[in-house]
Amino acid sequence: MRTLCLNLQRDVAPSVAENFLVFSPRVHYRAPGLVFMDITSTSKMFGGEMKLLDEALHVSREFFSGAVGAVSDSPWGAQALCADKPNTISAPTRELQDLESAPLTRLHQLEGLIAWRSNSEVEGIVDFFHMLGINRLGEIRRFEVDSFRERWKDTGTLIWKRLHGLDKQVISPLLPSEALQDYIHLDFPVSLLPFLLHCLEKSLQRLMGRLQGRGEYAQKVIIQLFCEYSGKVHLIELQPASPSRSLELFMKLLENKLSEVNLDNPIQQIEIEVVPCPEKVQQLSFFEPRVSDGEKLSQLVSVFNQARLTTGFLKPKDEILPEESWEVTPEFEEYEPMDDAIEVEGKSFQIKPAYSAALAHAPRPSRLLKKPRRLSERDLDRFQFLSHQPIERMEDGWWETSRGRDYYFALSAKGEFVWLFYDRIEHQYFLHGYFD
Amino acid sequence: MKLVDAAQVAPPPGVPTGWGSLDRYLLWKGFPKSSLSLLVSEAGGATTLWIQSAATITKAGQWVAWINQGDSVLTPSSLRYKGVDLAKLLCVSPPLDAKQLLWAMQELMSLCLFEMIGCDLGNILLREHQVLKLKKLAMRYQTSVVLFTQAAHVHKSSHYSLIMHFQRDHVRIDRALHRPTPHILERRELYADTLPQLAAGRRALCG
Numbered sequence: 001m002r003t004l005c006l007n008l009q010r011d012v013a014p015s016v017a018e019n020f021l022v023f024s025p026r027v028h029y030r031a032p033g034l035v036f037m038d039i040t041s042t043s044k045m046f047g048g049e050m051k052l053l054d055e056a057l058h059v060s061r062e063f064f065s066g067a068v069g070a071v072s073d074s075p076w077g078a079q080a081l082c083a084d085k086p087n088t089i090s091a092p093t094r095e096l097q098d099l100e101s102a103p104l105t106r107l108h109q110l111e112g113l114i115a116w117r118s119n120s121e122v123e124g125i126v127d128f129f130h131m132l133g134i135n136r137l138g139e140i141r142r143f144e145v146d147s148f149r150e151r152w153k154d155t156g157t158l159i160w161k162r163l164h165g166l167d168k169q170v171i172s173p174l175l176p177s178e179a180l181q182d183y184i185h186l187d188f189p190v191s192l193l194p195f196l197l198h199c200l201e202k203s204l205q206r207l208m209g210r211l212q213g214r215g216e217y218a219q220k221v222i223i224q225l226f227c228e229y230s231g232k233v234h235l236i237e238l239q240p241a242s243p244s245r246s247l248e249l250f251m252k253l254l255e256n257k258l259s260e261v262n263l264d265n266p267i268q269q270i271e272i273e274v275v276p277c278p279e280k281v282q283q284l285s286f287f288e289p290r291v292s293d294g295e296k297l298s299q300l301v302s303v304f305n306q307a308r309l310t311t312g313f314l315k316p317k318d319e320i321l322p323e324e325s326w327e328v329t330p331e332f333e334e335y336e337p338m339d340d341a342i343e344v345e346g347k348s349f350q351i352k353p354a355y356s357a358a359l360a361h362a363p364r365p366s367r368l369l370k371k372p373r374r375l376s377e378r379d380l381d382r383f384q385f386l387s388h389q390p391i392e393r394m395e396d397g398w399w400e401t402s403r404g405r406d407y408y409f410a411l412s413a414k415g416e417f418v419w420l421f422y423d424r425i426e427h428q429y430f431l432h433g434y435f436d
Numbered sequence: 437m438k439l440v441d442a443a444q445v446a447p448p449p450g451v452p453t454g455w456g457s458l459d460r461y462l463l464w465k466g467f468p469k470s471s472l473s474l475l476v477s478e479a480g481g482a483t484t485l486w487i488q489s490a491a492t493i494t495k496a497g498q499w500v501a502w503i504n505q506g507d508s509v510l511t512p513s514s515l516r517y518k519g520v521d522l523a524k525l526l527c528v529s530p531p532l533d534a535k536q537l538l539w540a541m542q543e544l545m546s547l548c549l550f551e552m553i554g555c556d557l558g559n560i561l562l563r564e565h566q567v568l569k570l571k572k573l574a575m576r577y578q579t580s581v582v583l584f585t586q587a588a589h590v591h592k593s594s595h596y597s598l599i600m601h602f603q604r605d606h607v608r609i610d611r612a613l614h615r616p617t618p619h620i621l622e623r624r625e626l627y628a629d630t631l632p633q634l635a636a637g638r639r640a641l642c643g
Contacts, residue, residue, distance in 0.1 A: 007527065049589075175516065205581075241595070293499070293549055296547050296549055297526065297547075297549070300526075300543060300544070300547055303543060304528060304540065304543070307536065307539075307540075308532075309528055309529050309531060309536070309540060310527070310529035311526065311527065311528045311529065312527065313522060313523065313525065313526065313527070314509075314510065314512040314515065314525065314527055315512070315520050315522070316512040316513060316516070316522075322511070325512075325513070326509070326511070326512045326513075329526060332522070332523045334523075335522075362513070364511045364513045364514040364517070365511060365514060366483040366484050366487055366510065366511060366514045366515075367483055367508040367509070367510065367511065368508060368509055368510075368511040368514075369507055369508050370507050370508065370509060413603030414478060414479050414604065415478075415479035415480070415603065415605065415623075416479055416480040416482075417480055417627065433508070433511065434480055434483075434508065435480060435484065436477060436480040436481065436482060436483035436626065
């Protein structure tokens with residue numbers, strides 16, 4: 001089994017292992033700060049063990065700058081190599097030879113997935129061999145297993161087995177079960193926006209890293225800011241237009257939200273929770289840029305929606321009344337105008353007219369009023385009608401709004417080319433749009 | 437005599453408006469790119485011009501954005517009729533105030549996605565330094581920004597590269613780079629394709 005061991009050089013929460021699920025489903029975290037991955041079957045996907053090691057170190061160093069790693073045949077071998085020759089790879093079956101010249105103190109790191117029961121016991125073994133003038137790991141391999149067992153019992157046997165490559169450790173698949181939450185306590189409460197953003201960025205970055213490993217997106221991010229005085233809590237919810245795990249997007253949304261929050265009462269504690277949703281699996285084209293126009297727009301729509309600006313694409317609808325014949329959708333939806341349908345039954349047929357096809361060629365103003373504007377007699381006198389006969393007649397279902405409209409073209413006193421209608425039910429003229 | 441490279445004397449890029457006589461007159465052959473245009477639509481016609489230009493851009497697979505103002509919206513069927521690809525047109529609802537409008541414009545431009553952004557100013561009056569800021573953004577992100585207003589007496593800042601005034605009978609070009617101004621164009625040419633629609637509508641109804 002080829003094993004990659006990462007030493008993050010810091011004791012962290014076990015959930016950090018989720019960040020590395022992108023490299024292998026078999027990941028194990030052991031305190032203090034050791035991550036083991038079975039990369040036997042996944043290294044090829046990354047272009048070899050060296051490239052995988054580089055990638056894994058890159059991910060680790062985003063959060064832990066001093067992280068080191070090594071690849072070897074077993075978890076304990078990789079851990080010892082990680083300490084002895086950081087960022088190296090031991091070729092398959094060469095593990096024991098590579099560790100031969102390591103100092104005897106490396107026995108402390110020869111533990112793998114399970115830590116030694118007692119460090120002092122291993123320390124005693126190291127001291128004993130030092131007294132005999134033995135200083136290298138390779139030199140104690142010539143002793144028999146019975147010698148080790150008699151003197152140091154189970155620990156002795158285990159060391160002998162590991163030095164002869166006879167101990168097996170298996171890394172089980174990691175099933176992420178920990179909640180996507182983070183907590184920050186600030187020793188010095190913060191009331192400046194840039195400092196607060198800085199504190200939150202690291203935390204969000206960790207959570208987004210976990211989401212990436214889990215193959216999930218954030219549907220919503222809920223942030224609670226606990227103030228220093230009066231037990232006040234600010235609740236901030238970030239919800240992009242479509243699920244995302246872009247740190248940049250969430251930081252932008254957060255910055256916009258926080259700019260509205262009064263920070264006079266300093267923030268002392270922060271709780272962050274991510275509501276995840278599964279990642280949509282999609283086949284990406286090799287020739288398309290990874291950040292597509294769609295993603296850029298999705299981010300923009302999220303930012304604008306948060307600022308209460310409705311943003312999206314115009315979608316025509318099959319409605320008769322012009323003010324109801326469109327809507328704004330956050331994602332573009334294809335629209336095909338319906339055509340007349342002809343139903344034939346035996347020797348008879350029935351035509352079911354559809355308006356949308358005909359409407360595609362009907363004259364419509366470039367600007368439509370969301371709500372038709374009622375015109376008084378005086379207003380009407382200012383318009384010069386371009387025809388006595390209506391240009392278009394519309395009849396909606398009498399059982400709904402009971403509208404009968406006659407549309408006309410007219411010119412206003414200023415020379416505006418307008419679209420207005422006479423409501424045959426209300427006997428009233430309305431202005432409905434401009435050919436601007 | 438030293439000859440100059442052809443690339444050095446090429447006119448600055450523009451977005452065609454589809455109005456032949458206007459495009460021929462302007463140095464950019466349309467709305468200037470990386471710059472600001474102001475359309476004073478006193479008698480209407482400015483939106484039609486912008487839509488025609490948007491149709492040219494979207495047909496080429498590029499994006500345009502429109503920021504609404506007031507209680508009117510762009511009509512999807514009119515846009516489709518003029519040939520605008522609705523999949524490439526992003527619409528933004530009216531901003532609350534000038535501050536939000538400028539922020540929205542900045543966000544749109546900084547996305548480096550939109551070739552042209554149309555923005556109806558409505559009642560918002562931009563100050564000189566705000567126009568300058570927009571111009572700098574347009575230059576930086578190489579976007580053609582077209583602003584609309586109905587206020588006839590708006591301050592016509594020198595930061596606008598193109599200023600057009602849509603009046604009752606004609607369109608007056610008040611400012612255009614390297615062109616003699618004011619220049620007058622017939623406004624009715626703009627509605628050349630609307631009038632046949634009117635006639636067809638009448639025929640359909642009255643026979």
